[in-house]
Amino acid sequence: MAAKKTQTIQVGEVTLAVSNLDKVMYPQTGTTKGEVIDYYLKIASVLVPQAAWRPATRKRWVDGVGTPDKPGQVFFRKDIEDGAPGWVPTGQIVHKERTNVYPLANNAAVLAWFAQLAALEIHVPQWRFGDDGAPRNPDRLVIDLDPGPEAGLPQCVEVAQAIREIFQGMKLDAVPVTSGSKGIHLYAPLDGRTTSEQASAVAKQLALSLEETMPNLVVATQRKTLREGRVLIDWSQNNAAKTTICPYSLRGRMHPTVAAPRTWDELERPNLAQLDYREVLERVASGIDPIADQGWVFDQAPGSTDKLTRYREKRDADATPEPVPAEPGEGEGGRADDASGPADQKGGPVDSSSSTDQKSAAAAASGAPTFVIQEHHAHRLHWDFRLERDGVLVSWAVPKGPPLAPDDHRLAVQTEDHPLEYGSFEGIIPKGQYGGGSVTIWDAGTIEVEKWRDDEIIVVLHGRKTGGLGGIPRRYVLIRTQGQGEKSHWLLIFKKDQPGSSPDAGSSPEAGSSPEAGSSPETGTSHQPAPPDQPAPPDQPDASPQPHQPDSSNQPSSSHQPDASPQPPPPDRLPAPMLASLGSPSDLHDPQQWALEMKWDGVRAICAVAGGRVRLVSRNGNDITDLYPELGELADDLGAQAAILDGEIVALDPRGRPDFSLLQPRMKADPRVAPRLADQAPVTLMLFDILSLTLDGTEHxxxxxxxxxxxxxLATAISPTERVRVPPAFDGSLDEAIAHARAERLEGVLAKRLDSIYTPGRRSQQWIKIKPRTDQSVIVIGWRTGPDGKLRSLLVAVPGADGELHYLGRAGSGIAPGDIDDIARTLAGIERKTPPVARIPDADRRDARWVTPTLVGEVAYSELTPQGRLRAPSWRGWRPDLSASDVRWEGAGALPTP
Structure with missing residues (x-):
């Protein structure tokens, strides 16, 4: 039975859409895409440890490997695909002129996603990313034995055995891998102290040495004239920029062979051959994994021996009062302060019972995960925000402290994981030690974890009655914006929907004082004067507690007056908007993975805000800021220094529904009269995405x-007003959303995958537009006049599948009488003698006047006729925000082939 065209599979916590599972990828064996996906899912337990935390380069055969007579087309892919799911982990390699973002094959779901994209081969370097997100030294040395003409595996084995003897003298234990192609790879583990340059030098010297001692069998250079009957020792793959086929990866050969780790005993067998994927699965199922010792251990940080390695590396247990647990296997050899209380001001133990009330102590004893927020007077004052997860305190440094008001964002920089004992630490870290300065507990208690992903965390904190959080539950969200692991940047946000409140209720009137006011969790008194815009602590006489407000120096000017602040980027430096693909309800295979928005009928705009100024750029890259001066208030609505946003400019009718005809005068007005029009017929900006955000000088x-x-x-960065809104996602089913769009006469529904990234300027299947109404952008190619010589109808077309213009017919209705002369004057300026489209019916050619096909408009119609003409088309107006190159057929069904 043939597989469905598209379906979903569950891989751990990930739901993955897969398609064309019956597509043959290896014609000579009949191996299908479904079997390739199945192989990678089954082999993940041994492949992932070899690939984890290494940037993965893929070789993709979209149409399969083909046959010897007609090989399939293949291409390399380094950077992660634009439509990659958000759950795919990534690593960045920073070059002088660019930054490359690579996927990391850290789990089975990533391997299955690779296979869905027909990425048969996975290539990785000999190094891994560290827990700080930076490349580490290589953890292995590789030698690639590549047989030339008239040579094969027997010759490779002979050379491999000679290399093994050399490695043994160097106390290196190499593992052979039959490459799945022609030769053998040898992998020897390194301890991380050798650089890639040093490893390359060693491998090169080894190759040159064997070329000298085995000249009839070994060659160390790539010259083809020297390779006949010999084995090339390719030492260059130890270069940090080079990659090698990953152990257990499939190969894109005529047969589905695998880069298979082998034992040395196997290499001595006379019938040694490359293995196919079925043979490799049988070996692994029986417990054979010769390269297992070189794999990454799943419960370790990348490049570390355990989660607290980085913590220990930064601290001298004999010089700091901080708890420093023993390394695994040391027993009592290391110092752990399990039985000690927090250190006092002199570094000695003190009684901490006074700093923990009975309620939080009982909660901690219940086994719930814990949190601690510590006020840290180090080189610079900051707050350490720590959440218990998997046996450690996952930690962030928050320079301005956790926010206590909705819509407030704080930069949080992830630091190394801390031991659980750190949750009760207070004291002075000596000067000269890492983090030297005083540490006090601002609040502590337990947490409820509502979501924990590698890019988004939502928790409810239950602190102390006298703590900085005010003694009531607080819901926070952490969102990772750049980097991975230590030193990655996050935003810490106080959620609008706090426990026990409505989503718009904001913070409780019982809120404690802001961290910036220096409040003490012990007494509620202030260590230092509060800034002028800070509320007084709630226990002071006559104080009226208010939500904490951000430092006013970080707020944009409310008057839009130019200042010395940064300017919004010019249009050519702003990203083009991401585009949706036309689809239908059947394209949403797992509704739980999609959010639904209404599709607003207006002008798309990329909005840049900086220095109290706003710049608006249309989809075709034109600066349209001066056309909509009333949207300058966006600078006041942004709770940040700068941002780049995506939205739609709409004109609303008296019932609050978008009316494209009302927008027409604004779209084509002279900027000099725009302020007057803004007073008479103001527009509204509907924001639905945020592409960057700058806080405290840091751009996310x-x-x-x-x-x-x-x-x-987006919802927390913008304070909605009459002119600037953030429409919420539709809370209901797709059918209900479509019915709502139809009832409100909206353009349609936009479905967006929850895990989708933003791909500027590209049309993506991660965003699907579903249109209950048939609207179509068109290119005007001419017009016809009536007996009075006045313009009566417009002749319109769209590019067909072959790129040539396809005639759609005449649009006469919908043209306002007051616009006729204006449209005629516009078209007369681009008039030409011949029609720009072939095969126009004679009846439509009669009395027609033709124009260069550059201007774009929009029509509504009932259906497409069998001849490829619009039935009952009605003119809706010009689209100056679109270029002719932006127009494509979006209707149901395909245009007839000429």
Whole structure:
């Protein structure tokens, strides 16, 4: 039975859409895409440890490997695909002129996603990313034995055995891998102290040495004239920029062979051959994994021996009062302060019972995960925000402290994981030691984890009655914006929907004082004067507690007056908007993975805000800021220094529904009269995405942040007003959303995958537009006049599948009488003698006047006729925000082939 064209599979916590599972990828064996996906899912337990935390380069055969007579087309892919799911982990390699973002094959779901994209081969370097997100030294040395003409595996084995003897003298234990192609790879583990340059030098010297001692069998250079009957020792793959086929990866050969780790005993067998994927699965199922010792251990940080390695590396247990647990296997050899209380001001133990009330102590004893927020007077004052997870305190440094008011964002920089004992630590870290300075507990208690992803965390904190959180539950969200692991940047946000409140209720009137006011969790008194815009602590006489407000120095000017602040980027430096693909309800295979928005009928705009100024750029890259002066208030509505946003400019009718005809005068007005029109017929900006956000001088690039997190940020970054709104996602089913769009006469529904990233300027299947109404952008190619010589109808076309213009017919109705002369004057300026489209019916050619096909408009129609003409088309107006190159057929069904 043939597989369905598209379906979903569950891989751990990930739901993955897969398609064309019966597509043959290896014609000579009949191996299908479904079997390739199945192989990678089954082999993940041994492949992932070899690939984890290494940037993965893929070789993709979209149409299969083909046959010897007609090989399939293949291409390399380094950077992660634009439509990659947000759950795919990534690593960045920073070059002088660019930054490459690679996927990391850290779990089975990533391997299955690779296979869905027909990425048969996975290539990785010999190094891994560290827990700080930076490349580490290589953890292995590789030698590639490549047989030339008239040589094969027997010759490779002979050379491999000679190399093994050399490695043994160097106390290196190499593992052979039959490459799945022609030769053998040898992998020897390194301890991380050798650089890639040093490893390459060693491998090169080994190759040159064997070329000298085995000249009839070994060659160390790539010259083809020297390779006949010999084995090339390719030492160059130890270069940090080079990659090698990953052990257990499939190969894109005529047969589905695998880069298979082998034992040395196997290499001595006379019938040694490359293995196919079925043979490899049988070996692994029986427990054979010769390269297992070189794999990454799943419960370790990348490049570390355990989660607290980085913590120990930064601290001298004999010089700091901080708890420093023993390393695994040391027993009592290391110092752990399990039985000790927090250190006092002199570094000695003190009684901590006074700093923990009975309620939080009882909660901690219940086994719930814990949190601690510590006020840290180090080189610079900051707050350490720590959440218990998997046996450690996952930690962030928050320079301005956790926010206590909705819509407030704080930069949080992830630091190394801390031991659980750190949750009760207070004291002075000596000067000269890492983090030297005083540490006090601002609040502590337990947490409820509502969501914990590698890019988004939502928790409810239950602190102390006298703590900085005010003694009531607080819901926070952490969203990762750039980097991974230690030193990655996050945003810490106080959620609008707090426990026990309505989503718009904001913070409780019982809120404690802001961290910036220096409040003490012990007494509620202030260590230092509060800034002028800070509320007084709630226990002071006559104080009226208010939500904490951000430092006013970080707020944009409310008067839009130019200042010395940064300017919004010019249009050519702003990203083009991401585009949706036309689809239908059947394209949403797992409704739980999609969010639904209304599709607004207006002008798309990328909005840049900086220095109290706003710049609006249309879809075709034109600066349209001066056309909509009333939207300058966006600078006041943004709770940040700068941002780049995506939205739609609409004109609303008296019932609050978008009316495209009302927008027409604004779209084509002279900028000099725009202020008057703004007073008479103001527009509204509907924001639905955020691409970057600048806080405290740090720009957070968000296009690779998943949609669900971007929308969370957008809702908190913008304070809605009459002119600027953030429409919420539709709370209901797709059928209900379509019915709502139809009832409100909206353009349609936009479905967006929750894990989708933002791909500027590209049309993506991660965003699907479903249109209950048939609207179509068209290119005007001419017009016809009536007996009075006045313009009566417009002749319109769209590009067909072959790129040539396809005639759609005449649009006469819908043209307002007051617009006729204006349209005629516009078209007369681009008139030409011949029609720009072939095969126009004679009846439509009669009395027609032709124009160069550059201007874009929009029509509504009832259906497409069998001849490829619009039935009952009605003119809706010009689209100056679109270029002719932006127009494509979006209707149901395909245009007839000429």
């Amino acid at each position: 690039h968000l296009m690779r942040t998943p949609y669900r997190a971007r929308r969370e940020l």
